Structures are given as C-alpha cells and as structure tokens.
Amino acid sequence: MKANELRIGNLVYLVDKEKIWEILDGHEIDECDENPLVQPIPLTEEWLLKFGFDLYDGFSNMRFINIVKHEYDSSTISFSHTEQLTRFSNGHPKGSTLIPHIKYVHQLQNLYFALTGEELTKGGEQ
C-alpha cells in the first residue's frame, strides 16, 4: 500500500500480528508505506454489514448500498464480488460511474468521508 491512500481512522490488516488495525496517527501512515506487513482489507459484504449499511439485491449478482445510511437516498454504491466491479450512481445524466479501484475497506472509508464528512465506523456508529 502507498501512504497517500491512507487517512487516520483507516482500517488495515497487520500480517505479522494477524489482526485488523486502525491507523491512529500520521506516523503510522508513514510506517504503512510500501510495507509488506501492512495489507489492505478486501471489501466484502460482511464488512458492509459491519459498517451498518443496508444491503439489498440488485441485478446480475450486484449488491447495493446506500451512501447515506438508514435514510432514503438514491445515491448508491453497487458492487459485485465475482466481477470485481464497483459502481457509484451519482445521478449524472450519463448514468452511473464505474469506480473499479474501490476494492478495499480503507477506500470505501475514504469515499464515504469525502462525500459525507463523517467517518464510517464498525457497528454503524458515526
């Protein structure tokens, strides 16, 4: 992982300690840079549920999450594990935007923070 992907609050996987770690300060971000012992956490349905998102079925094996949790909002992120395909529906007339680079938990955390100004935390607590 490159350090410029990360923010304080991001969750990563520590290979040697076999555990999930929340980055607590800037120094830890520097330590993560190109460090093989720090790996990104693959984004899975299990993680989306931990974050408190409501999942609902879509078409073609896609699953959808609402960007704004627990409120009506037609802005969604949809993804398919099998196709490694993530899509952000932003209401643009041309339709939704592919965001194929969003494959990991920290990337979803950062997208959510950039869009809402709120942190995505485990247990759905903000």
Add this chain to the structure above:
Amino acid sequence: MKANELRIGNLLLDRGDKVLRLDYWDFMKPAQRMFIEDSEVHPLTEDLEYCKPIPLTEEWLLKFGFNRRQIKDLISYNTNQLELYQHAYNNNKIFFEYADGEVQLKYVHQLQNLHFALTGMELKCAVRKLNK
C-alpha cells in the same frame, strides 16, 4: 484542522500562509520535502494546530485543470472525471452533486480527497511553484 481529514499529497497553509504540501508525517507534524539543486535538505514542517485549509476558489480549480463553463447564474467546472457546480443563488459555494445528495467543497484538500476517492487518481496541480 483535524488530522483525520488529511492525506499525503494534500495542500495546506502554514502559519505564514505559505502553501505546504503534505509529503509525509514527521510524527504528528505535516512535513514537506525540500530540495536544493536536487539534494534533499531539511523539510518544512508545521504543527497541525497552526495548519489551515486552503479555501477552494475558481483560481485553484483552474490550476487543477478544470474547465469553466457558465450558463446564466450556473457555473460548472469539469474534468473528464468530475463535475462541480457553483450557483449564484447559493452564495457561489462550490458543490459536487450526486443524485439526492451534494457535498460542499470548501477547501482544496477536500477536493483532492474526493477526486482521489472517486477516481483513484491524484489531481495534478498545473503550477510548479505553489507559492508566488
């Protein structure tokens, strides 16, 4: 500023209103690498409590390569990957709109982080020297 808003590559202001690029964290301080004739010298660092965000203006959007288009009171700024809006009726605040939601972008680092989160690529600044 709060440390959790920041990502390496973000542009900020130091206490003297000079633009500081966050190249790495010197423990808790944002630090910018400095070079003299290609040799790395002592970095610029600033205490986070003195760092200030850079207000997002049209000038900054143009530096980042956005194209400006105006239709009456609506100004749009776009690249191939992102489109922002500025409405006169809304005090010329700059917004990224998505379906039923919108996010106001007040500061340069917020734009940088939204762009990176949505595209996976850094916004490039078209100026070599960040400070005049």
